[in-house]
Amino acid sequence: MPQLSEKQRIVITGVGLAAPNADNLQDYRSSLLAGKSGIDEIELRYVGKVPAGICSFPETKYRKKKENKRGTRAGCLGVYAANEAMQDAGLADYLHYSQNRTGVYIGLTEHGTVETENEIYNLSQFAFNTDFWSHHHNPRTVLNNPAGEITMNLGITGPHYSIGGACAAGNAALIQGTQMLKLGEVDLALAGGISESTGSFGIFASFKAEGALAVHKDPTKACRPFDTGRNGIVVSEGACVFVLERLDKALARNVRIYGELVGYAMNSDARDFVLPYGPRQAECMQLAIERAGLTPKDIDIINTHATGTKQGDIEECNAIHSLFKDCPDTYINNTKSIIGHAMGAAGVLELAGNLPAFADNQVHPTINVDTLDPACALQNLVANEPRQLATVNTILNNSFGMVGINSVVVVRKMTSA
Amino acid sequence: MTIDEIKNVVLEIIQDIDDEADLENLNPGEALRDQLDLDSMDFLDIVMELRKRYQIQIPEADYPQLATLDSCVNYLIPRLKAA
Numbered sequence: 001m002p003q004l005s006e007k008q009r010i011v012i013t014g015v016g017l018a019a020p021n022a023d024n025l026q027d028y029r030s031s032l033l034a035g036k037s038g039i040d041e042i043e044l045r046y047v048g049k050v051p052a053g054i055c056s057f058p059e060t061k062y063r064k065k066k067e068n069k070r071g072t073r074a075g076c077l078g079v080y081a082a083n084e085a086m087q088d089a090g091l092a093d094y095l096h097y098s099q100n101r102t103g104v105y106i107g108l109t110e111h112g113t114v115e116t117e118n119e120i121y122n123l124s125q126f127a128f129n130t131d132f133w134s135h136h137h138n139p140r141t142v143l144n145n146p147a148g149e150i151t152m153n154l155g156i157t158g159p160h161y162s163i164g165g166a167c168a169a170g171n172a173a174l175i176q177g178t179q180m181l182k183l184g185e186v187d188l189a190l191a192g193g194i195s196e197s198t199g200s201f202g203i204f205a206s207f208k209a210e211g212a213l214a215v216h217k218d219p220t221k222a223c224r225p226f227d228t229g230r231n232g233i234v235v236s237e238g239a240c241v242f243v244l245e246r247l248d249k250a251l252a253r254n255v256r257i258y259g260e261l262v263g264y265a266m267n268s269d270a271r272d273f274v275l276p277y278g279p280r281q282a283e284c285m286q287l288a289i290e291r292a293g294l295t296p297k298d299i300d301i302i303n304t305h306a307t308g309t310k311q312g313d314i315e316e317c318n319a320i321h322s323l324f325k326d327c328p329d330t331y332i333n334n335t336k337s338i339i340g341h342a343m344g345a346a347g348v349l350e351l352a353g354n355l356p357a358f359a360d361n362q363v364h365p366t367i368n369v370d371t372l373d374p375a376c377a378l379q380n381l382v383a384n385e386p387r388q389l390a391t392v393n394t395i396l397n398n399s400f401g402m403v404g405i406n407s408v409v410v411v412r413k414m415t416s417a
Numbered sequence: 418m419t420i421d422e423i424k425n426v427v428l429e430i431i432q433d434i435d436d437e438a439d440l441e442n443l444n445p446g447e448a449l450r451d452q453l454d455l456d457s458m459d460f461l462d463i464v465m466e467l468r469k470r471y472q473i474q475i476p477e478a479d480y481p482q483l484a485t486l487d488s489c490v491n492y493l494i495p496r497l498k499a500a
Contacts (some may be wrong), residue, residue, distance in 0.1 A: 066435040066454065132469060135461040 006248035010178045011414065012258040013250050014089025014243030015352050016081040016192075020053030020236050020339045024084065029356040031338070032364035033386045037220035038339045039234055045121065046074045047201045047208075052220035053236025053340035054198060057165030063153055065262075072140050073196035074111060075149030077239035077345075082150045082190050089243035090255050091188070094155075097245075103186035104160035105176040106241075106385050107169030107193035109343035109401065111162065112141030114199035146194045158186050166401025167305070168266070169193050170240065171409050175264045177244045187249070192241035195343035199237070207233050211273060212309050223312050223341070224368035225306035225334045226376035226383070233307045236340030240348040258355045259395070259411040263292025269404025278315035281406050282322045285396065288408040289323075296324050298394050299410070301363055302332045303354050304396040306376075316398065317376045324378075331380045331387055334366040347399030347407060357392040358413040418497045423490050426497075429467045436457050445486040467493070471500050 015025045020038025022028035033040065040050045058078055059068055059231040062083040068076045082104070086092050119134050126132040139145065147160040159180075165172035170193025177191025197203045207213035214232040216222035250257055265287035269277040289296060302320060306313040324330050342349050355408040357363060369383035393413045402405045418426070430441050431453065438453050449455055460483060467473045473496050475483070482492040 064435075064437065066437065069434070070458065126469070131474070132465070135458060135465065138457075 006159065006251065007246050008182055009247035009260055010181050010244055011247050011250050011260045012242050012355070012411070013255050014085040014091065014114045015240070015243055015258060015355065016086070016088060017238070017349060017352055018055040018057040018077050018080055018239040019238050019342070019349055020055055023055070023057035025088075025352060026267050026355065032335065032353045033362060035338060035365050035384065036366040037367065038236070039222060041219045043197065044081055044201045044204060047204045050204050051214060051216065051222035051234050052198045053234065053238065053342065055237055060077070069386060070136070071149045072115060072145055073199055074146040074194045074239065076104060077196065077237065078146040078150050078194045079153045080240065081192060081194070081239040081241040082154060085190060085241040085243045086154070090253065091364040096249070096253055097188040099155050101159040101182050101187040102156045102158040103177065103189050104150050104158075105163060105173045105180070105189060105191045106147040106150070106155055106164055107163045107171070107173035107196060107344045107348070108143065108146065109166050109169055109197065110203070111143050111145060113202055114196050115140045117200055117319040137175025137212045150190065165407065166341055167341065167346055168399040168405045168406050168407035170349070170400040171351070171397060171399040171407035172266060174261065174348060174409055175242065175266060175407065176240060176350070177242070178261050178264065181244055181246055183217070185308060187245070189244040190241050191244055192239065193345040193348045194239040195237050195345045197235050197237060197343045203235055207235070214308055221306050221368050223337050224365060225304070225308045225337050226317070226373055226381065227369050228310040228371045228373045230310065230313065232309055234336070234340035235360045236342040236344035238339070238345040238347050239351050240352050242348065242352070257414040259358055260414055261409060263288040263294065263410030263411040264408065265291060266405070266407045269406070270293070271404055272403055276315045276400050277404065278313050278322070280404070281316060281400060282319035284406040284408045285319065285323055285398065288396065288410050292412070293411045294394065294410065295329050299324070299327065299330050299396045300389065301354055301357060301395045303350050303395060303397045304328060304332060304334045306334050307336055313373070314375045316400070317378055320378055328379070330387065331363045331382050332378050333363050333382045335369045347397060350411065351395070351397040351411065354395050354397070355411065357395065361392050363387040363389060363392070367383070418500045420490060420494065423493050423497050427463070427472075427486060427489050427493070430463050431455070435444065435464050443486060448484050449486060450484070453475070471497060473497070
């Protein structure tokens with residue numbers, strides 16, 4: 001591994017999350033190891049009944065109901081996750097860092113769709129007279145909204161903005177936070193991803209029109225990456241925020257370190273609006289591994305992006321096979337099968353769900369693999385039951401998105417500084 | 418609508434904006450903003466809700482007349498007389 005000073009080494013010291021099956025990391029990990037699905041059926045305007053992942057969490061733990069009504073669902077999810085992350089990192093009192101040296105970087109697949117759809121529906125009740133258009137439209141739909149709501153709630157006066165990166169956005173925000181710390185722009189970064197997409201009929205309807213919306217009579221079985229019966233994506237809401245800081249400060253604070261962000265990469269397919277492209281994904285993984293000073297053999301767990309679409313899963317499996325075919329000790333799993341596709345939050349929620357593997361050395365299972373698609377038959381795919389390993393030192397997390405965006409992060413267990 | 422009915426409508430709208438608002442101890446002659454956790458966007462919520470419910474257009478120049486509960490009711494009396 002490259003020798004970096006402690007000021008250039010970025011570590012994760014706090015995790016806050018709201019997932020469809022848990023509202024904290026410990027319960028989330030238990031649910032993932034048990035393969036307990038967080039998917040249920042919801043009924044959406046115009047679309048009807050669809051499988052989806054909805055988060056249940058104490059929404060008024062960190063701000064009033066009035067503020068939740070004023071803001072967006074993404075803001076509500078983000079404020080909860082950010083506060084939980086700060087608590088988890090032992091930073092709730094803000095004694096160790098300055099608010100003006102803290103940055104908030106939030107990955108979003110989309111934002112404003114939910115608000116806009118709701119307002120147009122409202123307008124339709126008033127003969128489309130725009131006098132009835134909400135004064136909340138602009139502050140709720142500006143792209144920095146969820147990150148900004150976090151700063152207002154926590155009194156953070158450093159930079160905040162959103163990273164628009166389709167379904168690669170969560171990892172992209174994590175990378176952004178890491179880079180800002182390395183550049184010395186901030187001393188503390190809250191980086192993660194948020195999705196309120198389950199509130200938008202348009203997102204479901206569009207996936208349906210693309211032939212990419214999962215359908216199953218049992219919602220818990222609807223998301224089934226790598227299975228021959230897969231038929232599309234299950235949309236979920238969610239949020240995950242990580243506290244990132246430099247290693248020297250984390251060591252000085254003597255706090256628990258979940259892992260070090262040792263490698264990352266982003267690239268573009270430059271090909272198609274919706275179809276993913278395995279060779280470029282492989283290049284992205286390769287670059288992240290190289291930057292970490294590692295080789296594919298050093299990766300213990302690959303957490304896949306696979307969403308349960310026919311071609312997407314095959315593309316990623318081909319990419320993984322091309323890099324890892326000679327890596328008998330690398331294990332592969334998929335979190336979406338359990339929590340659905342949390343869009344902007346997907347990459348970070350999926351990474352968070354695997355970080356505890358550094359402590360328990362287990363690989364959580366990919367569920368709903370009843371009949372493995374031969375085109376997805378990767379060696380060491382952890383299907384249906386968790387897998388106990390001797391030790392887990394390195395996790396590679398994939399996240400890919402529409403219009404050809406790929407993001408990969410590599411996180412290493414902290415053994416010694 | 419009677420004065421009491423109008424008053425109740427305004428209080429109901431405020432309650433809907435903030436269900437934790439202490440309306441029991443509200444001084445009707447004092448500015449709402451000084452007694453409740455209301456800002457300019459909340460006042461726009463009140464204006465919008467009145468527009469939706471009763472089709473009342475309140476011009477911006479009249480917003481100061483919504484400052485207290487009493488002034489709000491007085492302003493609305495002629496406009497909601499037939500409601």
